[in-house]
Amino acid sequence: MSTAVTSPAQPILAWFKSSYSGAEGGQCLEVxxxxxxxxxxxxxxxxxxxxxxxxxxxxxxVELAAGHTA
Incomplete structure (x- = not known):
């Protein structure tokens, strides 16, 4: 008898950048x-x-980065 270990299916992620990100490709994050x-x-x-x-x-x-802290 053999067993196989499988990983749970990973979702396909739709990545996006802020509209404030410039085309020069500086220091951007994708979410x-x-x-x-x-x-x-x-x-x-x-x-x-x-x-x-x-x-x-x-x-x-996001709240902290936008400067909207309580």
Missing amino acids: AATPGTVHVRDSKRLGGPVLTVGPEAWAGF
């Missing part, structure tokens, strides 16, 4: 959201590491 997670990567390293956080953490980061 892909799924119902339960937000994925962030460096736009210059498409195959590089991906940071995955929950929606609440992402909302807090």
Whole structure:
């Protein structure tokens, strides 16, 4: 008898950049959201590491980055 270990199916991510990102390709992040997670990567390293956080953490980061802290 043999057993195989399979990984759960990974969702296909739709990556996007902010409309404020210039065409020069400077220091940009790309973001892909799924119902339960937000994925962030460096736009210059498409195959590089991906940071995955929950929606609440992402909302807090965006709020802080936009300067809308309580």
